[in-house]
Amino acid sequence: MPHGFIDYYITGVLYPEKYLFASRVVAACIVAVSWAGIAIRVKRR
Template sequence: MTSLVLAAGYAAAALHFVFFACVVLGGFAAWWRPRLFWVHLGVAAYALGIVIVDWPCFLTEIENWSRAATGRAVMESGFIDFYLTGTLYPREHLMTSRVVIAAVVACSWAGAWWLARRRAARGREPFAVGGGG
């Protein structure tokens, strides 16, 4: 049982990294597959809610449950602070990192918009929800 709980915690941590990568880079995937813009919009909105509104993150809850159940220290302030702050960037540059991430997302969306306009000019659906790619 303990190994399953531990595996759930590791899976949640891995999914956290995937989620973070999707937040930062997912808009660029919409350049390739325009329908992914809507997925990225949802992911980015949820991430923004976690940061601004302090929504709970179910992955953090799963990882903390696993940590507590296996005798490890829980993450007091969440995934970003636990794994990334102080590792990828100095703690005092948290706001700078958020601004950079927001700029990367904005650039990806600007590119998606530009490509959508080009597709529309060619008579293709720019951000089709169903059908086409």
């Protein structure tokens, strides 16, 4: 039974359920790279 918005509306629509772990890893990497980029820009100032 789905417990939230993403489980109910997004899983299986934007990506197949079998790639759930891989999509979470990719999303986490995108967030980490964006935070690192912001940190670098702030440090250069």
